[in-house]
Amino acid sequence: MKSLLKFITCGSVDDGKSTLIGHILYDAKLLYADQKRALELDSRVGSRNGAIDYSLLLDGLMAEREQGITIDVAYRYFTTDNRSFIVADTPGHEEYTRNMAVGASFADLAVILIDIKQGVLVQTRRHARICSLMGIKYFIFAVNKMDLVEYDQKRFLEVEKEIKELEKELSLENIQIIPLSATEGDNIMVNSENIPWYTGLPLLPYLENIDVDNTSEEKGFYMPVQRVCRPNHTFRGFQGEIEAGSISVGDEVTALPSNEKALVKSILITDKNASSASKGQPVTIQLNKEVDVSRGCVLAKSGDIGTSNLITATVLWMDDSELNPGKNYFVKLGTKMLPGVVTEIKYKIDVNSGEHLIAGNLKKNEIAVCGISLSEKIPVDKFNLHKVLGELILIDRITNMTSACGVVESILEKEKNNEDNVAFQYNQLKARGDVFEEFYYNTESLSLSKYKPIQHTYTVGDKIPVKGESYKYPENIDILILRDWVAVKVRDQKISDIQSIDEYEYMGVPIVNGRGFAVKVNSNEEALKFLNEYKEMNEENEVEFLNKWVSLETYRSVIFHSNYWVI
Structure with a gap:
């Protein structure tokens, strides 16, 4: 060939x-x-x-x-x-x-x-x-x-x-x-x-x-998820193209940014089962348990890919209008698209001399190094380490035109893929708790997003913060973290037990899900029905399920903030 x-x-x-x-x-x-x-x-x-x-x-x-x-x-x-x-x-x-x-x-x-x-x-x-x-x-x-x-x-x-x-x-x-x-x-x-x-x-x-194939290979396996395939309630596969490395049935993978781990149950190339797949192949990967994965997430094997919402990138400005720091754009990075703000222009690069120039704005066809803040933490890396996770475009939110293209040069507050990212842990049970996220409306960018403050891992006997800027929970509450299938029981603001949801029984106290949304359950029968319907939920009926069973505003609210990007 x-x-x-x-x-x-x-x-x-x-x-x-x-x-x-x-x-x-x-x-x-x-x-x-x-x-x-x-x-x-x-x-x-x-x-x-x-x-x-x-x-x-x-x-x-x-x-x-x-x-x-x-x-x-x-x-x-x-x-x-x-x-x-x-x-x-x-x-x-x-x-x-x-x-x-x-x-x-x-x-x-x-x-x-x-x-x-x-x-x-x-x-x-x-x-x-x-x-x-x-x-x-x-x-x-x-x-x-x-x-x-x-x-x-x-x-x-x-x-x-x-x-x-x-x-x-x-x-x-x-x-x-x-x-x-x-x-x-x-x-x-x-x-x-x-x-x-x-x-x-x-x-x-x-x-x-000329041989252009001798460039250094990217380390490890990773696949940005382009689509979640759920043709029926028994199959949930994650589709995308493998960007580096190889994957085999039985391998353990980590879903980013959630950091959930699971084993590869099956691999499909087109509609044919395969025991393994490698770089460049479009595949459907099925895991052995439910994990929190949607378009824009990444499946990886190695632990060298982290998550962040603060990056520095070299960008080529391509818009007729000028780039001024503080304006809100859609940022497309990998298969993920989310709101972001160019927080600063660190310096402009003189195309003729290469000199670094102080600049307050950027005009068409100029190149600059900029700081960018994203609305949430996503899988990201330097362009020279993981190309697909380090190349981006900025899209104007009004005209939908591509305003800039660029590459990630450095990452701030990069969270490496490790065990410390869980919020609750007891014996072998681990679960994330987004109950501590703050919901802010940014008055500068006119956009709504979430911010997760630095947290530590809580276990049985620990006192948890039931009150934040944008949330307030009862001191007695059950937290059902469905994606990890873990129940956290809180009594008098302290964790009394962390158990599998398979062992959970409704005891009459209020319930929230892993996001801190109130669950509309008032009996053990309703709790069982809620959990069974969750197991049957798919992309087509997810909105219907959420509208039926959960309420955002019971214990949560959205507060105004002048600029949450720089918290």
Whole structure:
């Protein structure tokens, strides 16, 4: 099976990106006869006096052909005798930088074109920085239009020096510099007689032979959950693509952010049972017990993925309106989307020099390091450790437009996956207690969310805080933590017993669930009915179940807070 290389072409306007890819397709005889004939006919009315204009193969929009520049990202799929390729031809104009960033997000390698007469420009630096930001580690700098300087080696060496300085500034890895002519075909398929002083591989053979699979593997197994599959009351599976590692039936996994542990009961690849699965495979995983998992959660085996709601990220601002700290956005990270606030712009990065600049706001196409506060703690990690859990976009909550893309650089208050995250523990029983969460309405961001203060683990005999800022419980109460199937009995504000719900009997005291919502139960018969209906609950009838059995406002309230993000 041929290996696949996904790469992007980028650079400044009129550097010849579309022409280069078009020439590869034409010379490699990768066009159908009608495509080749159409290209030759279209070129007769083009700007090259009847000579073939290879860029027309990529510039498909009428507006692109009229302006002579690429506007949208054009994807091309082609195969040679040695390899299969997907190439994204991206715009060079600054106005379409966001389009270029989209293309870079999928690529393993970047081909950055540089006009030999222009040298390294600001847009070249911006594109190289964005490619590096998106995790691309392999770069080819194609010094184009050598025919316009009569294949002058001296001029090439001057541009090569500029590229080397850029390589050092951005700490780029694995770069190759190739002199070529996209229009004339020099050094594209074979070494050009016009450039005898270049002894390296031409562009296409280099692309066919480069190994981009030797990057360090992410540690451990993890799978962001895209969907909970519950076709009937007997089956509950978690669907997603495995991003790293492998999983087998019988393995113990941890659900994040809840930190519940369970064993893998079955694995399905499409509709077929499998004993194991590995990175890149879309699977459905069924666990041996009920756990609190929904879209946006993560199943993991190792303990090196934590949760946090405070991160620092490098972002590319792509919105026409300015970024001002304090504005509320939707943050999409992994398969999770939730409200978040850009709390500060730590510094802006000068695209030309790399200098860190103090900035109060951010304009379109600028890059900055920002502090971001999320409405709740979610599984997150640095981009260079777990890529999918470290890449994000910011979405405008009014226009629904993507305002920025970025990567996580550091995490604050990161909670590692360990046993200390449980709220109640007695012998072998462990349970989380979100009864201590505070419910705040943020008057700055006009949004409602939860905040869990630092807590310790309570056991039998401990006194618990029955009163907080946004909750007040009776001193005698039963807490039924359904997701862990644990009952906590509180008498005179102290824990008198922690037991399995299988052993629980209603004793006439008020009941709350694990969130602190009152359960509408007044007898042992009603308690049994409530628990049985919970076991039968699925995604389709969850809302009906909650409306029937629980009440938020009995012991809880929402209080106003000026800025709970920085508590």
